[in-house]
Amino acid sequence: MIKIPPFIQQLKPYKAGLSIEQLAREKNLTRIVKLASAENPLGPSPMAMKAINSSLTGLHRYTDPSSYNLVQAIAKKYGIQPNHIICGHGTDSLLAYIVSAFTTEDDEIITSEGTFIGMYVSIRKMGRKLIQVPMNNHGFNLDGILKAINEKTMMIYIANPNNPTGTMIDRKTFESFMDQVPNHIMVVLDEAYTAYASENESYPNGVAYDYPNMVVTRTFSKVYGLAGLRVGFAVGPDHVIEALYKVKLPFEPNNLAQAAAIAALDDEAFLKQTIELNKQSLNILYKCFDDLGIEYVRSHTNFILMLMPTEKFAEEFASGCLNRGLIVRHVDTFGIPQGIRINSGTIEETEFAVEVITKEYQKLIDKLKHPVA
Ligand SMILES: Cc1ncc(COP(=O)(O)O)c(C=O)c1O
Known part of the structure; x- marks a missing residue:
């Protein structure tokens, strides 16, 4: 058995x-x-669909494991060094890699009650201990999360804005939180809905920071309309990205997803x-x-x-x-x-x-x- x-x-x-x-x-x-x-x-983004059509003839080839062109396009768009970016099969996949690369069985991961279920699953399926802090007014209770930190805490997950509550953490609150998180604890900032929140002047744009202990995830599933294609990316310090490449399945995201994402980025x-x-x-x-x-x-x-x-x-x-x-x-x-x-x-x-x-x-x-x- x-x-x-x-x-x-x-x-x-x-x-x-x-x-x-x-x-x-x-x-x-x-x-x-x-x-x-x-x-x-x-x-889906019309420009992405066009790019998919023109990429169909390359389907007999394996995907570029470094997503070179997509990484370059993201780097240019957000002013980030390419070695700080990794692309994957959607945020869901990247979150699973993040948990497996930066925590071990004895570690604890803190997040909130009432947040993205995919992260709960990623934590539990690897046998890590999940600590869920009660929400504050349907939003992340960052003070509560800071108080929950103990010697076993290795990671904190935050979705900003949050799913399923739709609430947002403002810049001042976020920066004050980051100032108080010890440097050896990785903060995972999931920005799946960033495009909908960015019009708000107090929204903290995660990819603009360079905290040594933070990794930011973004997806093409929402505003770009590519949920069925599975493509997302993570931004973080170079050694963190290097570690993620070691656990990522080599041939994701697939050829069509890479081509579509490059085109979608420009579909203003x-x-x-x-x-x-x-x-x-x-x-x-x-x-x-x-x-x-x-x-x-x-x-x-x-x-x-x-x-x-x-x-x-x-x-x-x-x-x-x-x-x-x-x-x-x-x-x-x-x-x-x-x-x-x-x-x-x-x-x-x-x-x-x-x-x-x-x-x-x-x-x-x-x-x-x-x-x-
Ligand atoms: C907060 C959050 N993160 C990640 C995801 C998953 O994104 P992806 O489709 O890139 O896996 C979702 C999807 O609903 C989400 O709400």
């Missing part, structure tokens, strides 16, 4: 929601709108259109929540966290929306049992979402007020 380590036995396999096709088939629905995975409703028009649509869509959703009296957290991302009265209510709300063709995310597994995350959509998708949310929320509120005896 093969022995499975206890920390692997305790993991729950990733539970993907029903696919749009499956849902249509099973529920006999004619219209389905998916606003559950914080994707770009406009689709698409970026602008994405940010503009996001604002419009979120404003429509905010108004809907205000009208219905739904509690929510103001967002600096492309999604909003709604707070339902109870966990059961949230569960029923998500499945009720699903039955009406709207896919939203119940974020209980992120540690927010009464939370529902919905991301921005096209205007038509958002209007459909408002319609469904209104019907479902009112139905459940009525049920709450008038329970059947």
Whole structure:
């Protein structure tokens, strides 16, 4: 019998929601709108799609393990030395590499409750001890994290802005936190939603710092619309990046992902259109929540966290929306049992979402007020 380590036995396999096709088939629905995975409703960057088409003839070749051209493009765009950059198969993959390269089994990693589930999984699947500090007003409690540091702490993970709460840590708070973190502890700053937050003057742009103990991750999955392609990058001190190259699978990200990411970086028009649509869509959703009296957290991302009265209510709300063709995310597994995350959509998708949310929320509120005896 093969022995499975206890920390692997305790993991729950990733539970993907029903696919749009499956849902249509099973529920006999004619219209389905998916606003559950914080994707770009406009689709992929058009420049990226063009680059993919022109790269197809090179698919018989192995990928460049150093992502030379993509690294150069990122270096130029952000004014960073190329040896401070590594590209990978999405942020998820890079986070797993970061945990495996810089911690050992006896180490502890501190983060927050209610943050990105992918990091919880990366920590647990390697048998590292995960310390989750309670949130402060739905945001990272950095003072609480500092207080939780002990001699076993080797890493701290922060998502700014955070998923699934959408909250942002401002520059002053972030810099004061970094000043207090001991230099031997690595701070992982996940900036998956940076493009949505950067208009805010007090947003700290992680790649502009050169802390000796910080690594910043970015993704092409969100604002560039390339979630299905899997490509992201990390920025950090040269010796940290060198160590990450030792654990990275050599041929990631793949050829098409590298080419698409290079093109997407320059697709300013698409970026602008994405940010503009996001604002419009979120404003429509905010108004809907205000009208219905739904509690929510103001967002600096492309999604909003709604707070339902109870966990059961949230569960029923998500499945009720699903039955009406709207896919939203119940974020209980992120540690927010009464939370529902919905991301921005096209205007038509958002209007459909408002319609469904209104019907479902009112139905459940009525049920709450008038329970059947
Ligand atoms: C905070 C955060 N980090 C990382 C990721 C994963 O990004 P990627 O698609 O690059 O793996 C997500 C995706 O939702 C996220 O919300």
